[in-house]
Amino acid sequence: MPDTTIPQSWEARAEAASFFGFTDLPSIHARGTVVLTHGTGPYVHDTNGKTYLDANSGLWNMVAGFDHPGLIEAAQAQYARFPGYHAFFGRMSDQTVQLSEKLVEVSPFERGKVFYTNSGSEANDTMVKMLWFLWAAEGQPERRKILTRKNGYHGVTAVSASMTGKPYNSVFGLPLPGFVHLSCPHYWREGRPNETEAEFTARMAQELEDTIAREGADTIAGFFAEPVMGAGGVIPPSEGYFQAIVPILRRHGIPIISDEVICGFGRTGNTWGCETYDFMPDAVISSKNLTAGFFPMGAVILGPELSDRMQNAAEAIEEFPHGFTASGHPVGCAIALKAIDVVMNEGLMENVRTLTPRFEAGMAELAKHPHIGEWRGKGLMGALEAVHDKDTRTPFAADLSISERIANTCTDHGLICRPLGQSIVLCPPFIMTDAHMDEMFEKLEGALTQVFKEVG
Ligand SMILES: *Cc1c(COP(=O)(O)O)cnc(C)c1O
Numbered sequence: 001m002p003d004t005t006i007p008q009s010w011e012a013r014a015e016a017a018s019f020f021g022f023t024d025l026p027s028i029h030a031r032g033t034v035v036l037t038h039g040t041g042p043y044v045h046d047t048n049g050k051t052y053l054d055a056n057s058g059l060w061n062m063v064a065g066f067d068h069p070g071l072i073e074a075a076q077a078q079y080a081r082f083p084g085y086h087a088f089f090g091r092m093s094d095q096t097v098q099l100s101e102k103l104v105e106v107s108p109f110e111r112g113k114v115f116y117t118n119s120g121s122e123a124n125d126t127m128v129k130m131l132w133f134l135w136a137a138e139g140q141p142e143r144r145k146i147l148t149r150k151n152g153y154h155g156v157t158a159v160s161a162s163m164t165g166k167p168y169n170s171v172f173g174l175p176l177p178g179f180v181h182l183s184c185p186h187y188w189r190e191g192r193p194n195e196t197e198a199e200f201t202a203r204m205a206q207e208l209e210d211t212i213a214r215e216g217a218d219t220i221a222g223f224f225a226e227p228v229m230g231a232g233g234v235i236p237p238s239e240g241y242f243q244a245i246v247p248i249l250r251r252h253g254i255p256i257i258s259d260e261v262i263c264g265f266g267r268t269g270n271t272w273g274c275e276t277y278d279f280m281p282d283a284v285i286s287s288k289n290l291t292a293g294f295f296p297m298g299a300v301i302l303g304p305e306l307s308d309r310m311q312n313a314a315e316a317i318e319e320f321p322h323g324f325t326a327s328g329h330p331v332g333c334a335i336a337l338k339a340i341d342v343v344m345n346e347g348l349m350e351n352v353r354t355l356t357p358r359f360e361a362g363m364a365e366l367a368k369h370p371h372i373g374e375w376r377g378k379g380l381m382g383a384l385e386a387v388h389d390k391d392t393r394t395p396f397a398a399d400l401s402i403s404e405r406i407a408n409t410c411t412d413h414g415l416i417c418r419p420l421g422q423s424i425v426l427c428p429p430f431i432m433t434d435a436h437m438d439e440m441f442e443k444l445e446g447a448l449t450q451v452f453k454e455v456g
Contacts, residue, residue, distance in 0.1 A: 010035035010047040039066020042429045042436055054416045055426045055440050060262050061293035063430045064342050071294045071338055078334035087328035095333035108272055109303040116299055116328040120261035120287030121155025123298035127257055128159050129322055130310055131221040137313030144178055145215055147223040151184040151232030154259055183207055187238040188374045197239045205244035217252040227273025230262035233420050234383035242279040255282040265289040266349040268379035282306050292339040295332040348430040352380050362441040371452045383423040395422050405451045415443035
């Protein structure tokens with residue numbers, strides 16, 4: 001007799017022996033998990049043979065799709081040549097050397113240096129340690145506070161979660177002391193009645209000025225921002241935001257770090273989000289698209305000034321005592337080199353620009369719906385915000401779980417998109433065609449119509 005206490009289906013086995021993060025567990029009990037076996041282009045396929053168009057590029061990162069032959073070939077070739085090495089004690093792989101040169105070449109900087117991690121969280125964590133390290137070495141050990149914004153997402157390690165401006169981190173007793181969260185520059189949601197967008201931006205800048213005065217510039221180590229907030233709900237900055245705040249940070253000697261983990265390598269139509277929003281950071285954080293999702297890797301790319309300051313600070317005490325065993329992994333570096341080539345030279349970034357007007361038109365069309373309050377986005381990342389009442393911008397009752405319902409209905413119809421607060425996030429792979437776009441919007445519209453009918 002079969003032992004019925006052992007789950008038989010893939011869906012049940014996934015839940016039985018794996019712990020899911022960022023997953024609504026009660027609803028997973030009710031609906032079941034999805035177990036995937038492989039992908040083709042922008043589609044993924046589950047153990048039941050069902051196909052889904054993944055309008056989220058996996059988790060923002062599989063920008064070249066799920067079976068890109070060039071990336072697979074680069075990985076296979078490097079595994080055959082040199083399957084693993086570290087970057088400690090003055091040794092690193094030739095692939096690592098080449099990737100650093102390439103990253104500096106395509107970075108916003110004239111020159112710079114790269115430090116590798118295995119994830120975006122670790123890259124932000126590393127950047128914070130670099131700032132603490134260099135300020136202390138330069139005789140300002142009290143410069144330790146980190147400025148970020150509400151709804152900013154910077155990762156999940158204890159430090160990067162402290163930087164993340166989301167309330168869910170309170171369950172961990174985070175943020176740690178010294179992590180200061182400024183307002184979210186989302187004009188539609190945060191603007192006051194009769195406040196123009198220019199006035200709103202000026203208010204954001206004034207808040208930064210006041211915060212620096214209150215905390216003391218000489219206690220602040222750095223400022224981190226995503227050019228477009230990603231996991232906080234796809235929130236582009238208000239008009240003129242970076243132009244207003246960058247001079248203030250500069251005046252107080254506060255380094256500006258652009259967290260480009262989502263925006264980097266093409267998502268907003270340019271190589272970097274800071275290019276799209278026309279500001280010059282002191283360092284760039286990269287991950288996700290860096291390897292087109294084919295390898296876990298993150299990178300801190302320091303501009304000229306921070307490179308020199310880090311070099312001096314480290315030489316003064318002999319070393320920078322930091323690094324991960326797999327930092328600068330040769331296979332990850334070989335894949336990243338290929339991914340950058342594929343995105344920048346094989347037409348993927350070009351395709352982002354070509355598809356953007358169609359993406360924007362599709363979003364604008366859906367935003368006409370009486371229960372869609374706004375659509376927002378940049379390049380190939382966008383969100384639709386559901387509202388109970390469009391005029392007053394009143395959200396739906398929380399217990400309706402409106403965005404989860406929409407996303408679940410989409411999944412039923414073979415489209416993967418992501419609920420975030422009361423919005424639905426889309427960030428399709430860069431290899432989408434017009435036909436994929438049409439399929440995505442058709443399925444999404446069907447789901448929206450069905451769910452809004454159900455909730456009245
Ligand atoms: C995903 C993300 C991170 C964290 O990256 P992980 O690889 O998940 O640790 C950091 N910053 C931004 C902007 C991200 O989107």
